[in-house]
Amino acid sequence: MSNKGLVLVTGASGFVAKYVIAGLISGGYEVRGTLRDLKKADSVRQAVANICPIDSARSQLEFVETDLLADAGWAAAMNDVSAIMHVAATVVKIEPKDADSVVRPAVEGTRRVMEAAHAAGVRRVILTSSIATVGYGHGHKSGERTYTEQHFTNLDAMAKPWAYCIGKTRAEQAAWSYARANDMALTTIHPGMILGPASDQDTSISLGLVSGLLDGSTPAMLNMGFAVIDVRDVAAMHIAALENDESIGERYLATNRYIHFTEVAEILRQKYPDRPITRKVVPDWMLRIMARMGAPVRQIINDVGNVKHFEGRKGERLLGRPYISAEEAVLSAAETVTRFGLLSDKAVPKRRSA
Template identity: 40%
Template sequence: MTEAHKETVLLTGISGFLGGHVALALLKAGFPVRGSVRSLAKADKVRDTLARAGADTKGLSFVELNLTRDAGWDAAMDGVSFLQHTASPFVLNMPDDRNELIRPAVEGTERAIGAALRAGVKRIVLTSSMAAIAYGHDKTGAPCFSAADWTRLDGRPINAYVESKTRAERRAWQMMDDAGRRADLATINPGAIFGPLLDEDPGTSALLVRRLLDGSVPAAPRIPITPVDVRDVAAAHLAAMTTPEAGGQRFPLAVAPQYFIDVARTLRQRYPDRRIPRLQMPDLAVRLYALFDRDVRDNLGELGYAKRLDAAPSIALLGQPLIPAETAVLATAESLIQHGLV
């Protein structure tokens, strides 16, 4: 059994797909976890889910917090040594008003980090995204991005989610610089997160796999994804919190990019009886199809542009290779089927 720690971690967004896996990693490592939820009515379900996944939940407690409200943040941080801020809105369908995503992402980061700084926590780990690194750049450049790169908000058109993650992470670093504590923040910048579901909530990235499995996509658009397994992302959050030299760093985290047709091929080999796309849709057809499918329309800017992340710092942090994309995708598919979601 892992030795219990006395230092409590405040984990925002514990009821989410990634938040649940981060909670599992923290609890298995022996850290008491105080998880934030928008409503305490969710607490019992989260506790049961983590217990079924093998966590000892004796060290688990809950607080009610909202990214857009001041109430409760300072009280939630009382007695906390570490902050894991995973909560942020993530959708495939972009809202008509960009601020529906940008405001809670930025204001939630301000509230979480502000309270953590006032409480004097030792280390803050922020869930950012490759969205804050690899977008808005000229497509003629080499599509490999490192921790030194930032998304260009003044560059190629980007969607509201990308802007929200970029503005939120930049605000986090600004706040830490202003406090003279840059070395006490680490950000995890994953690509599209796949892997096993802990409950029947598929999150967002898993919806891509579900659409390939349920036959609703007639052919695969030439839109790339840069995948990563949620178990690696959770492990990186834990390692960034406990590794002294991780402070002050960004950690891009993903394996090699794949197109939808590559994901479809992986799924078809495992599930040959399902109506999984066999053909890649020509770009012109994708643009026409996007007129009737907003999910595709909101991602047209990335058509044919497969971006790679330099994950070497994350691999060094984890001390092991990343889980292959095929493993992550199949784990997602198996979970979707197990939970009756497809």
């Protein structure tokens, strides 16, 4: 075992988790990743190798099969572990009819991980949370507002809660409650919209924002924006938190500047002028009508008509450097979704005029 010890990373096949694993290995740690299906082990190893081509990566990375909704495997997963990165999450593109399909793995899974860690004597936990646990239920219906780590989402005050927000918020609440009751050293990281380079073809739903614009499968943009963050910064913040005891008991927003959907399109249009990138924007009134009719837009309807800034300077201080720019996060995502063949075959580049 390396001098820095063995770190457990849950949800090892995820977009963020693969970068966390690569960063840990590069930093001299051994890593054990959890997977629901060990058949994914080789593909995760290859993705990690794509990020950090280190000869010893295979010997420093092992896997165990677990499920967030089952006890089997978790006790063994904790053997000899010095710290845990609980990154695993269920993320869906469209709001599910059954919210429990997202909420249960988030809440029960977090409790299960915390309980297994405590039983094994593992105190240090870094939890991947979200801005969804910060910036909602505060009566913000229009205009601009800035949120910090001091804000906590109020699910009871949300007009239209959605499964991911419910799951992440309740999971974080459960984690802090358990940590305080059992003297565990918890830190939570709260990313915004995660972009940046894909490590392989099995990537995040969030990169669909970029690929949908590039291949024309997004016919019209939403009239809104988001606080973007590069996946490399999210991973680096997890490791910085692990290595800085001052982060214990703290929440950190992993958020760069607010960027509007139309600005993302323009960044891509400048780099890829032959791509069929839409200029159309869905009007707010149409989204609100769709929401009243029961359309699956609850994931974004709370952000219609307002601008939410998430103050990320505390996270930059943890990193010890500025965040990767929003433009670089967008363009590196575009380069890799193109290189890995993640664009729709139906996309036909526009013909340029002579």
